Amino acid sequence: MIELVGLTKYYGDKLAVDHLTFTVRPGIVTGFLGPNGAGKSTTMRMMLDLDNPTSGTVRIDGKHYRQLQDPLTYIGALLEAKAVHGGRSAANHLLCLAQSNGIARSRVAEVLDMVGLSTVAKKRSKGFSLGMAQRLGIAAALLGDPQVLLFDEPVNGLDPEGIHWIRNLMKNLAAQGRTVFVSSHLMSEMALTADHLVVIGQGRLMADTSMKDFIHQNSRSYVRMRSPEQQRLLDVLHTAGINAVAVGNGSLEIDGVPADRLGELAAEHRLALHELSPQQASLEEAFMQLTAESVEYHAHDGDPVPAQAGLSPHTRTPAEPQSAGAAPGEPQPTGWGADWQRKRS
Numbered sequence: 575m576i577e578l579v580g581l582t583k584y585y586g587d588k589l590a591v592d593h594l595t596f597t598v599r600p601g602i603v604t605g606f607l608g609p610n611g612a613g614k615s616t617t618m619r620m621m622l623d624l625d626n627p628t629s630g631t632v633r634i635d636g637k638h639y640r641q642l643q644d645p646l647t648y649i650g651a652l653l654e655a656k657a658v659h660g661g662r663s664a665a666n667h668l669l670c671l672a673q674s675n676g677i678a679r680s681r682v683a684e685v686l687d688m689v690g691l692s693t694v695a696k697k698r699s700k701g702f703s704l705g706m707a708q709r710l711g712i713a714a715a716l717l718g719d720p721q722v723l724l725f726d727e728p729v730n731g732l733d734p735e736g737i738h739w740i741r742n743l744m745k746n747l748a749a750q751g752r753t754v755f756v757s758s759h760l761m762s763e764m765a766l767t768a769d770h771l772v773v774i775g776q777g778r779l780m781a782d783t784s785m786k787d788f789i790h791q792n793s794r795s796y797v798r799m800r801s802p803e804q805q806r807l808l809d810v811l812h813t814a815g816i817n818a819v820a821v822g823n824g825s826l827e828i829d830g831v832p833a834d835r836l837g838e839l840a841a842e843h844r845l846a847l848h849e850l851s852p853q854q855a856s857l858e859e860a861f862m863q864l865t866a867e868s869v870e871y872h873a874h875d876g877d878p879v880p881a882q883a884g885l886s887p888h889t890r891t892p893a894e895p896q897s898a899g900a901a902p903g904e905p906q907p908t909g910w911g912a913d914w915q916r917k918r919s
């Protein structure tokens with residue numbers, strides 16, 4: 575288990591991590607999401623005592639990193655795949671780590687086999703592709719057989735087979751009861767891997783929720799209909815007790831009624847349709863909506879322009895992260911789903 579309480583980091587005047595409080599639990603994969611520059615790597619570095627917090631604490635199974643004896647046997651991490659001594663072979667790199675952490679030599683061959691690098695064990699890592707370097711970094715993380723694992727953007731540079739392998743590896747590690755914390759800025763990738771999500775933007779906690787609830791709250795399916803006789807279509811739907819919302823461009827959006835039923839209804843009333851299409855809002859859209867105001871730099875025609883935080887009705891304060899089902903009296907979740915509900919209320 576990893577527990578963060580009020581974790582904060584300033585680099586000079588720059589607030590990189592802003593009072594983060596959350597717990598990463600064992601037995602599940604927890605995805606750590608945020609746009610570029612959100613503070614994910616800084617948070618992970620503080621978990622590993624590679625950076626000092628300005629304030630707040632991180633505990634690994636109740637202890638500060640510095641209190642862990644042979645830390646690699648408690649917590650393994652892949653932060654920067656290419657941060658290895660290029661002149662050393664893969665096996666020697668792992669052997670050095672093993673010897674300085676009280677880990678048996680025999681473990682080196684085991685982890686090389688686990689990550690599929692046995693055949694290049696004696697090759698110098700400077701000739702490794704990014705994908706091979708990622709695998710070597712994962713081997714190092716697994717070396718001490720730790721109960722807690724951190725992976726920072728582990729699928730970067732991997733081919734589809736490698737991505738599939740990492741996904742299964744993380745799920746298996748969690749199924750063994752380990753704590754698995756993995757960062758990404760890709761919602762779609764996390765949707766396939768993580769059971770729980772922690773989302774940050776500009777260093778602040780924006781969501782701490784199960785993937786199931788995130789999907790439930792943020793993905794919406796509906797049917798879009800378009801007819802040259804929109805008013806007659808609206809009347810037909812109304813008479814059938816179906817609620818439709820006109821959204822411009824002559825389109826109607828209908829929730830909770832299958833497209834087949836809507837098509838049949840239109841046919842019964844000899845209504846021409848120019849569109850009848852089931853729609854599904856993607857999680858990627860939901861994530862982008864949730865973090866839109868916290869993106870540091872938006873693409874414009876010219877130079878990067880800092881985003882103006884706090885101007886949108888969606889803007890969250892640190893006190894109102896999206897949680898799994900806000901209790902009565904608590905701030906209600908915002909984001910894509912809520913925006914859609916507002917539109918209809």
Ligand SMILES: Nc1ncnc2c1ncn2[C@@H]1O[C@H](COP(=O)(O)OP(=O)(O)OP(=O)(O)O)[C@@H](O)[C@H]1O
Binds near residue numbers: 609610612617870
């Ligand atoms: N050593 C440093 N000195 C000054 N500022 C830093 C330093 N490291 C990070 N930052 C700043 O802190 C903020 C958070 O950076 P961090 O790398 O933790 O974000 P991230 O979420 O990991 O981003 P990415 O997805 O792009 O890797 C950014 O604005 C970054 O520019």
